[in-house]
Amino acid sequence: MASIKGAVRRVNKMLSKRFFQLTWLSSLTVLLLAILLIIWKLFPEVQDQLGIPLHYNIHSGVDSFGAWWRIFTIPFIGFVILVSNIGISIVLWKKEHMLSYLFSSIMLVSEIILFVAMIFVVLFNLSYYG
Template sequence: MLMVSLSLLLNLFSWFWLKSQLPNTSELFLHYNVLFGVNYIGESWKVFFVPLVGLIILSANFFMGWLLYKKDKFMAQVLNFVSILCQIFIIFVAFILVFLNA
């Protein structure tokens, strides 16, 4: 339960970080490529798909782990650990999006 709580806390942090740090403009840079620079500009609300995907991953891993817990406790723990790793990567992407649009 500790790992699920940590994953949820990290996901909430990514939501609040994006909401508080991004400028209030109609369009934002949403994708950056080293070779071509900014190659996707979109509406500002689309930036919240990143933490939404993290929340979907967290929910799916939580429910699969909950169903597997009686049969295989180790696999349930692995799913929860993968949720934490995904949330860390999503926070990394959120930081990149904020600094790209600063």
């Protein structure tokens, strides 16, 4: 019970810092935007397809097809990064503040990179079927 109270205290102390508020909220926003992009743009086009392109290689073209629901792999990876980096940041806050800042920064950069990858996957699928 004491460890839970300590963790809650650490989270409250971290969230009192503007940096953690911005990085955690921005990362969550980027993740939700990636999911909404799929639902808004791609889902109506590909829900009836048996297989959709999941990966494009510049040398050989489309090299990976899969079911439409596999398009959510990228946001799922983003969710795992979000949860694990927030957890690691909370644990590290007790001993090493700088590493907490580093993990939160890496989380935001990773979410942005995955969002850009999601944009390219959606654009490619829309041009493939459109």
